[in-house]
Amino acid sequence: YPARYGALTPLYAGTAAGSAQFNGKYFIPWAHEGVPRLDTQDDAIGKKLWSWLDE
Numbered sequence: 001y002p003a004r005y006g007a008l009t010p011l012y013a014g015t016a017a018g019s020a021q022f023n024g025k026y027f028i029p030w031a032h033e034g035v036p037r038l039d040t041q042d043d044a045i046g047k048k049l050w051s052w053l054d055e
Helices: 008-015 043-054
Strands: 026-028 032-034
Touching: 008 026
Parallel strands: none
Antiparallel strands: 026 032
């Protein structure tokens, strides 16, 4: 993705009219609501990551 668009999605999510209703939503480039990858919701993978980060 072009670097010049790097802030577009978080700026939109934080400043758009009605942004209070974005609570808990997941946004993808560029300022579109999306769904997270399934592996990011896997508790076992999360525990493995945190264990690795704590090393």
